[in-house]
Amino acid sequence: MADISTTAEWEIELGMQLRALRLRQELDQIQLADRAGVALNAVKNLEGGKGATLTSFIKVLRALGRTDWLRTLAPSVSISPLQMLKTRQPRQRASRQRRKNV
Numbered sequence: 103m104a105d106i107s108t109t110a111e112w113e114i115e116l117g118m119q120l121r122a123l124r125l126r127q128e129l130d131q132i133q134l135a136d137r138a139g140v141a142l143n144a145v146k147n148l149e150g151g152k153g154a155t156l157t158s159f160i161k162v163l164r165a166l167g168r169t170d171w172l173r174t175l176a177p178s179v180s181i182s183p184l185q186m187l188k189t190r191q192p193r194q195r196a197s198r199q200r201r202k203n204v
Contacts, residue, residue: 144158
């Protein structure tokens with residue numbers, strides 16, 4: 103795959119991949135739009151790299167059974183071990199209680 107750097111290039115690439123998924127599942131655009139609950143123009147715009155709403159994109163991915171794409175786009179946030187080391191407070195020793203001489 104060529105280096106994709108612009109938003110328009112990403113839209114075209116994602117559109118081509120959506121179209122390929124749809125064709126592999128032997129669906130036409132009308133069937134996919136019905137399954138996804140979106141307008142036919144939304145499917146056409148997505149596949150044509152013209153963009154659509156995020157809601158339409160998610161619905162189409164669900165209809166194609168590819169919600170795994172969303173997980174790769176938005177992985178769950180976690181703290182990296184290196185970041186934890188940088189923000190960790192220095193350890194302090196517990197002090198012993200001193201005995202009073204009675």
